[in-house]
Amino acid sequence: MHMGIKVVKFGGSSLADAGQIQKAASIIRSDKQRRYVVPSAPGKRFSTDIKVTDMLYSCYNLAEQGLPFQKELSEIQARYNDIISGLHIDFSLDAEFAEIAKQFRNRAGKDYAASRGEYLNGKVIAAFLGFDFVDAAEVIFFQESGALDSEKTAVQLHKRLSQSEYAVIPGFYGCGYDGYVKTFSRGGSDVTGSIVADAVKADLYENWTDVSGFLVADPRIVENPAVIHTITYTELRELSYMGASVLHEAAIFPVRSAGIPINIRNTNAPDHPGTIIMSGSTDDELSAYTITGIAGKKDFTAINIHKDMMNAQIGFCRDVLSVLANHNIPIEHMPSSIDSMTVIVDSSYLRDCKSQIRTEIIKTVQPDALDSEDEIALIAVVGRGMCRTRGVAARIFAALAHARINVRMIDQGSSELNVIVAVKESDFEQAIRCIYDMFVNSVEEA
Numbered sequence: 001m002h003m004g005i006k007v008v009k010f011g012g013s014s015l016a017d018a019g020q021i022q023k024a025a026s027i028i029r030s031d032k033q034r035r036y037v038v039p040s041a042p043g044k045r046f047s048t049d050i051k052v053t054d055m056l057y058s059c060y061n062l063a064e065q066g067l068p069f070q071k072e073l074s075e076i077q078a079r080y081n082d083i084i085s086g087l088h089i090d091f092s093l094d095a096e097f098a099e100i101a102k103q104f105r106n107r108a109g110k111d112y113a114a115s116r117g118e119y120l121n122g123k124v125i126a127a128f129l130g131f132d133f134v135d136a137a138e139v140i141f142f143q144e145s146g147a148l149d150s151e152k153t154a155v156q157l158h159k160r161l162s163q164s165e166y167a168v169i170p171g172f173y174g175c176g177y178d179g180y181v182k183t184f185s186r187g188g189s190d191v192t193g194s195i196v197a198d199a200v201k202a203d204l205y206e207n208w209t210d211v212s213g214f215l216v217a218d219p220r221i222v223e224n225p226a227v228i229h230t231i232t233y234t235e236l237r238e239l240s241y242m243g244a245s246v247l248h249e250a251a252i253f254p255v256r257s258a259g260i261p262i263n264i265r266n267t268n269a270p271d272h273p274g275t276i277i278m279s280g281s282t283d284d285e286l287s288a289y290t291i292t293g294i295a296g297k298k299d300f301t302a303i304n305i306h307k308d309m310m311n312a313q314i315g316f317c318r319d320v321l322s323v324l325a326n327h328n329i330p331i332e333h334m335p336s337s338i339d340s341m342t343v344i345v346d347s348s349y350l351r352d353c354k355s356q357i358r359t360e361i362i363k364t365v366q367p368d369a370l371d372s373e374d375e376i377a378l379i380a381v382v383g384r385g386m387c388r389t390r391g392v393a394a395r396i397f398a399a400l401a402h403a404r405i406n407v408r409m410i411d412q413g414s415s416e417l418n419v420i421v422a423v424k425e426s427d428f429e430q431a432i433r434c435i436y437d438m439f440v441n442s443v444e445e446a
């Protein structure tokens with residue numbers, strides 16, 4: 001019988017000390033299908049603690065300036081030594097640390113320095129589990145442009161891992177085009193996990209972290225929000241774009257194209273099923289609450305442009321947008337009416353060039369009126385069930401009207417997967433709470 005393969009990635013807080021690593025190890029050992037383990041570097045043990053990755057960056061910074069760094073490097077070694085003694089294994093990283101000191105003196109690079117957090121943790125965890133250790137620099141490759149070389153990586157990873165039934169592959173780094181170690185962006189071990197899952201044709205990619213999955217709304221705004229049981233990759237994109245940050249954005253692409261689901265799980269609550277992220281089809285199980293999630297972000301500016309007969313003027317929108325494009329400003333939304341258009345942009349892009357943009361738009365399209373409004377918040381209400389359920393928009397706006405919140409703009413994506421509303425920043429939290437209540441709490445009461 002075919003035994004399924006699970007790739008399991010553990011985040012930094014799940015591996016911050018020996019106790020956490022023991023929890024991770026019992027999760028791994030409890031299921032023989034959990035064959036490939038991708039660890040992060042040890043993260044924070046308590047809120048004021050420093051992640052090993054950050055310690056490595058600071059330490060290398062000293063080395064790069066030609067300053068003494070041995071004390072800082074010893075502090076990092078002490079963290080690993082604590083882990084090793086807490087795991088009661090007969091294992092030493094002395095030779096590794098001597099090599100790292102040498103490489104630091106030779107200016108091996110910031111990426112090399114940061115990658116050692118995962119590398120060393122991978123060594124310790126492999127020793128503790130009795131799994132093979134596979135250095136990510138030998139199996140994950142980048143192109144000259146800095147992007148992942150997916151083809152070469154898939155071939156090498158597959159080749160190497162087909163020789164190991166159980167292995168640990170450190171997250172976050174690989175081999176750059178120049179042969180030196182190169183890292184992904186911060187949080188990149190999630191990406192490694194996804195690449196490994198794709199390469200071994202895993203049945204499931206489990207991403208173990210310190211929360212029990214994605215929440216329907218931000219817990220800083222809604223008290224004790226429900227966990228999302230299942231979410232599609234597309235819905236997640238809509239929500240992550242608004243700032244949900246459990247998983248690295250790039251981690252969904254390798255597994256999405258291979259049709260491998262991701263399961264977000266909590267190392268500290270291993271019995272909780274967490275959130276399943278999967279490719280969506282209309283036959284999939286619908287979200288428990290019609291909507292899958294609500295996410296939002298403050299600090300947008302609406303630029304309102306009015307001109308009579310705008311609709312008949314060829315190239316009007318293009319001309320307005322080219323002004324913004326010339327300043328490298330991305331556009332979030334663009335609601336319009338027959339004689340007016342609004343462009344919504346992240347306010348941070350306008351800080352230094354607002355009046356210049358205004359002048360250029362006036363010069364380019366000679367509008368009858370042009371004004372802008374700051375302190376706008378955008379809220380995305382996302383759900384794959386929306387297109388098949390009548391009255392979703394009505395419920396969103398009823399909730400907002402009932403809470404006396406004025407809606408500044410409405411935008412429904414063509415996929416009918418999301419409704420975006422813009423409100424004043426001062427109404428932001430209240431708006432999210434009332435939409436949540438309308439969809440989640442009213443269902444629970446029913």
Ligand code: ASP
Pocket residue numbers: 011012040041051053054117171172185186187188189190
């Ligand atoms: N350790 C790296 C970071 O702190 C990568 C990761 O944990 O995924 O960003």
